[in-house]
Amino acid sequence: MSVEKRIGQQIRMVERLLAEYKQMSGIPLARFLTGFHKRNRQMGSRDRREISRLVYRYFRIGHAASQSELPMRLAIADFLCDSESVVAPLLLPSVYPVKHATFEEKVALLEEHTPFRLAEVFPFYERLSMGIDTAAYTKSMFVQPDLFIRLYRMHAKAVVSVLASEGIEYELLDRCTAVLPNGTALERVDGISGKYEVQDYSSQQTGAYFNAEPGESWWDACAGAGGKSLLLLDNHPGVNLLVSDVRNSILRNLDGRFQRAGIKTYRRKIIDLTKDTTAILGSERFDGIILDAPCSGSGTWSRTPEMISSFDTGAIRRFADQQKQIAENVINHLKPGKPLVYVTCSAFAAENEQVVAYLQQGGKLKLECAEVLHGYRRRADTMYVARLIKM
Numbered sequence: 001m002s003v004e005k006r007i008g009q010q011i012r013m014v015e016r017l018l019a020e021y022k023q024m025s026g027i028p029l030a031r032f033l034t035g036f037h038k039r040n041r042q043m044g045s046r047d048r049r050e051i052s053r054l055v056y057r058y059f060r061i062g063h064a065a066s067q068s069e070l071p072m073r074l075a076i077a078d079f080l081c082d083s084e085s086v087v088a089p090l091l092l093p094s095v096y097p098v099k100h101a102t103f104e105e106k107v108a109l110l111e112e113h114t115p116f117r118l119a120e121v122f123p124f125y126e127r128l129s130m131g132i133d134t135a136a137y138t139k140s141m142f143v144q145p146d147l148f149i150r151l152y153r154m155h156a157k158a159v160v161s162v163l164a165s166e167g168i169e170y171e172l173l174d175r176c177t178a179v180l181p182n183g184t185a186l187e188r189v190d191g192i193s194g195k196y197e198v199q200d201y202s203s204q205q206t207g208a209y210f211n212a213e214p215g216e217s218w219w220d221a222c223a224g225a226g227g228k229s230l231l232l233l234d235n236h237p238g239v240n241l242l243v244s245d246v247r248n249s250i251l252r253n254l255d256g257r258f259q260r261a262g263i264k265t266y267r268r269k270i271i272d273l274t275k276d277t278t279a280i281l282g283s284e285r286f287d288g289i290i291l292d293a294p295c296s297g298s299g300t301w302s303r304t305p306e307m308i309s310s311f312d313t314g315a316i317r318r319f320a321d322q323q324k325q326i327a328e329n330v331i332n333h334l335k336p337g338k339p340l341v342y343v344t345c346s347a348f349a350a351e352n353e354q355v356v357a358y359l360q361q362g363g364k365l366k367l368e369c370a371e372v373l374h375g376y377r378r379r380a381d382t383m384y385v386a387r388l389i390k391m
């Protein structure tokens, strides 16, 4: 089959896929793609791979060139993301033969020859947290982040030696943090299960804010599948931990991960933090609370680019209101002089520094330190972390 014909078929398939995806509001693209490919087994694995790639890239241009037809948008996206694109030379001959141009050169060409405007990709610039480089942040939307793993302290050497002996590509960033190409199938490697956790680089950096003492009691109030809890316990094994979340299903994932990591002693509760927490916790007070709050997730959109164009900005206010409410509830369970570690994977000021400013009004909390974790600079998630002390 000719290249033109194959590309034509793929574009028609992408068209169908996007129409189906539109009907499934809210489901992550990755999950949808798995189902779509299962329903369309007539496609070979090469076509499946190509179609997934095209769709991811299509979402990476966010709101840009939204008036253009789908094939043109696919070509623009493919041109920006891939120096070996086969779609772009066919559909965008005006920008060729600039095959190995830099990202900036490609943008300039597209802006000259097509309706694409880089500034329209991520139209939320003015909402970003202080210090985020908007140009670099937008550019990061075009790159799939790396895979980061955290090696348990006691197993770090053993895991590294297995990775090396299996010929797996990795780079050690420090004793316990390794970066690997996205998609590395670590679950197929024998002998390392339970000795490492998949955890984004920025998420690992939040651990520097815990600073717990042995024997202290800590509460991971939005524990989810336990990423921060596992980090806390690896760095501070003597801590007594309560984990909670509003979803029992996610706490079951946490139980599985804790079991694989050999952690048996922890308490676990289902708690909706928007409700009165004293009904479940009574007057219990903790020496430290981690609040990895529900948020827009905007710091992770280079992993889930479908979010860029589907995001409704009204959600920022709703998340910020919920974050403030949840934080006010949890600090009732914090001992005076002890820390609340507030974390989001959002890049928006309204969910980050503005929540922290709000929490200090009234004098119940005082900010000790805070920072944006600029993951976009190193193919990782962008996050925010603050340590506030209860007065």
Ligand SMILES: C[S@@+](CC[C@H](N)C(=O)[O-])C[C@H]1O[C@@H](n2cnc3c(N)ncnc32)[C@H](O)[C@@H]1O
Pocket: 221, 222, 223, 224, 225, 226, 227, 228, 229, 244, 245, 246, 247, 250, 271, 272, 273, 274, 292, 293, 294, 295
């Ligand atoms: C950012 S995720 C936590 C990720 C987790 N800490 C980790 O490191 O793997 C936020 C969590 O907040 C939980 N959540 C959302 N609304 C909540 C509520 N009203 N009360 C308690 N937890 C809530 C979600 O179920 C989700 O697991």
